[in-house]
Amino acid sequence: xxxxxxxxxxxxxxxxxxxxxxxxxxxxxxxxxxxxxxxxxxxxxxxxxxxxxxxxxxxxxxxxxxxxxxxxxxxxxxxxxxxxxxxxxxxxxxxxxxxxxxxxxxxxxxxxxxxxxxxxxxxxxxxxxxxxxxxxxxxxxxxxxxxxxxxxxxxxxxxxxxxxxxxxxxxxxxxxxxxxxxxxxxxxxxxxxxxxxx
Amino acid sequence: xxxxxxxxxxxxxxxxxxxxxxxxxxxxxxxxxxxxxxxxxxxxxxxxxxxxxxxxxxxxxxxxxxxxxxxxxxxxxxxxxxxxxxxxxxxxxxxxxxxxxxxxxxxxxxxxxxxxxxxxxxxxxxxxxxxxxxxxxxxxxxxxxxxxxxxxxxxxxxxxxxxxxxxxxxxxxxxxxxxxxxxxxxxxxxxxxxxxxx
Amino acid sequence: xxxxxxxxxxxxxxxxxxxxxxxxxxxxxxxxxxxxxxxxxxxxxxxxxxxxxxxxxxxxxxxxxxxxxxxxxxxxxxxxxxxxxxxxxxxxxxxxxxxxxxxxxxxxxxxxxxxxxxxxxxxxxxxxxxxxxxxxxxxxxxxxxxxxxxxxxxxxxxxxxxxxxxxxxxxxxxxxxxxxxxxxxxxxxxxxxxxxxxxxxxxxxxxxxxxxxxxxxxxxxxxxxxxxxxxxxxxxxxxxxxxx
Numbered sequence: 001x002x003x004x005x006x007x008x009x010x011x012x013x014x015x016x017x018x019x020x021x022x023x024x025x026x027x028x029x030x031x032x033x034x035x036x037x038x039x040x041x042x043x044x045x046x047x048x049x050x051x052x053x054x055x056x057x058x059x060x061x062x063x064x065x066x067x068x069x070x071x072x073x074x075x076x077x078x079x080x081x082x083x084x085x086x087x088x089x090x091x092x093x094x095x096x097x098x099x100x101x102x103x104x105x106x107x108x109x110x111x112x113x114x115x116x117x118x119x120x121x122x123x124x125x126x127x128x129x130x131x132x133x134x135x136x137x138x139x140x141x142x143x144x145x146x147x148x149x150x151x152x153x154x155x156x157x158x159x160x161x162x163x164x165x166x167x168x169x170x171x172x173x174x175x176x177x178x179x180x181x182x183x184x185x186x187x188x189x190x191x192x193x194x195x196x197x198x
Numbered sequence: 199x200x201x202x203x204x205x206x207x208x209x210x211x212x213x214x215x216x217x218x219x220x221x222x223x224x225x226x227x228x229x230x231x232x233x234x235x236x237x238x239x240x241x242x243x244x245x246x247x248x249x250x251x252x253x254x255x256x257x258x259x260x261x262x263x264x265x266x267x268x269x270x271x272x273x274x275x276x277x278x279x280x281x282x283x284x285x286x287x288x289x290x291x292x293x294x295x296x297x298x299x300x301x302x303x304x305x306x307x308x309x310x311x312x313x314x315x316x317x318x319x320x321x322x323x324x325x326x327x328x329x330x331x332x333x334x335x336x337x338x339x340x341x342x343x344x345x346x347x348x349x350x351x352x353x354x355x356x357x358x359x360x361x362x363x364x365x366x367x368x369x370x371x372x373x374x375x376x377x378x379x380x381x382x383x384x385x386x387x388x389x390x391x392x393x394x395x396x
Numbered sequence: 397x398x399x400x401x402x403x404x405x406x407x408x409x410x411x412x413x414x415x416x417x418x419x420x421x422x423x424x425x426x427x428x429x430x431x432x433x434x435x436x437x438x439x440x441x442x443x444x445x446x447x448x449x450x451x452x453x454x455x456x457x458x459x460x461x462x463x464x465x466x467x468x469x470x471x472x473x474x475x476x477x478x479x480x481x482x483x484x485x486x487x488x489x490x491x492x493x494x495x496x497x498x499x500x501x502x503x504x505x506x507x508x509x510x511x512x513x514x515x516x517x518x519x520x521x522x523x524x525x526x527x528x529x530x531x532x533x534x535x536x537x538x539x540x541x542x543x544x545x546x547x548x549x550x551x552x553x554x555x556x557x558x559x560x561x562x563x564x565x566x567x568x569x570x571x572x573x574x575x576x577x578x579x580x581x582x583x584x585x586x587x588x589x590x591x592x593x594x595x596x597x598x599x600x601x602x603x604x605x606x607x608x609x610x611x612x613x614x615x616x617x618x619x620x621x622x623x624x625x626x627x628x629x630x631x632x633x634x635x636x637x638x639x640x
């Protein structure tokens with residue numbers, strides 16, 4: 001996967017969007033032990049808007065900045081600690097989650113549709129993240145896998161709401177500013193002309 | 199953005215960033231896997247406390263860092279107590295706290311710029327699969343530049359919506375944020391091309 | 397200001413190097429729409445004002461010179477170098493300044509951002525540091541060298557953007573509405589720098605007709621076509637009349 005410099009700009013900006021979503025909208029259900037914030041909304045959107053590779057790259061860049069000590073996780077968390085704590089797996093899951101979301105939303109370079117976007121956000125933005133996060137949490141806390149999975153369902157309602165919001169935003173953005181999706185989608189000529197002439 | 203680093207001249211501060219990160223990961227995994235009884239954990243946490251003292255941090259700093267972990271402690275303990283007997287739950291929670299405190303010590307004693315360099319060097323072997331570490335470094339630096347800009351957009355959108363009497367909601371906040379941010383990304387892409395980053 | 401003229405390689409036959417912008421039958425299509433057509437003009441003047449209404453093609457003209465869009469037809473030469481065949485060389489000769497200062501800043505701090513322009517130029521670390529310090533001193537940003545770039549005022553940010561361009565000693569500066577987002581004082585500062593202090597050839601796209609009047613020649617675009625090229629005074633007078 002080769003990124004050109006314009007891709008680099010979009011990746012950097014999306015990594016920054018994920019960081020900014022950690023500032024205001026933090027909904028601290030149980031505090032910030034397992035990040036349940038608007039930031040997972042950012043993960044879904046990164047995949048849905050930038051596509052699989054660029055979306056995952058934006059998440060990687062964001063997490064690297066957290067690793068080097070910038071307090072970018074919601075609630076001002078950051079540093080190496082979050083990568084060895086109970087929520088470490090969810091953070092790693094974000095990378096794969098953004099990728100899968102993008103792969104589903106833009107399957108076959110087609111334009112995003114309602115059902116494919118919703119499916120992508122639920123599978124990539126929830127299932128994949130839990131699939132990576134729960135086993136790592138069980139490993140770190142020595143709680144049996146089944147019990148860990150059961151306890152993680154507390155966060156499911158919030159994540160489902162975020163998947164709905166991410167779908168609404170993605171489809172709204174597709175109508176209002178198709179240019180946002182870059183060249184990964186074959187835009188219909190009429191829509192593209194509208195968006196590119198300055 | 200305030201990094202989590204605390205300046206100092208201790209031996210821990212002077213250790214090179216790369217080896218420090220690798221040592222952390224190995225230690226964290228070792229403690230997570232092997233420290234299964236209270237004695238081991240007591241020993242490990244004594245070592246971590248000694249590390250904080252060696253780095254020039256007093257008991258106050260240790261307490262302050264523990265306070266930032268209060269939610270991790272609460273969530274871990276509560277979920278454990280539901281499924282496991284109290285002594286086991288306490289042991290597991292103690293181990294999680296020890297590992298996270300150890301990682302935090304690395305973050306507190308290592309300059310962000312040194313960690314950035316270490317990350318870039320660490321990515322070297324990925325060159326073979328087409329990852330250019332210099333580009334990753336560039337995107338990380340660009341993200342740091344862009345975060346305040348995007349945060350400014352978010353603040354102005356919130357203010358504008360408040361001025362019109364709208365209750366700021368996640369969806370109507372994020373939609374314009376994405377449009378403004380991605381337009382910014384396009385301009386940034388222009389600047390990158392114009393400044394010879396192709 | 398005593399910046400030496402940027403060195404332009406002399407032609408093999410010893411004739412002085414050209415400082416002309418030459419357009420020959422140039423057209424630009426973007427996403428199937430022609431936004432610039434049939435531009436043929438030679439511009440040897442130092443200060444070139446580009447005016448015209450919104451969507452007239454004047455920004456595309458600037459983006460063409462900055463290497464941001466490619467000509468779909470025709471030939472563009474910057475000081476004798478073909479824009480397409482010698483793209484790399486031309487990109488190094490041209491420095492672009494845009495209206496939004498925020499969107500031109502790439503690195504987190506002032507000094508790092510200026511230094512970014514010099515990467516991949518084969519300079520030693522010391523040489524880069526020396527040039528960065530000299531440039532920041534010349535444009536009054538030395539005290540803010542290690543400050544986060546976003547903490548600068550709008551005018552200082554634009555000064556930073558200009559410094560980051562001038563440090564590479566380009567032969568041509570392309571400025572697309574560089575003062576549009578600045579207040580009066582900063583706008584005067586930036587325009588004085590561009591019009592009176594730098595030695596480089598300047599293409600200044602602007603809505604500010606007073607700035608255009610201070611240039612050596614004015615080029616007016618309308619509907620994607622070159623409308624007229626002449627001394628600024630008559631071009632501006634006609635433009636004012638057409639605006640009603």
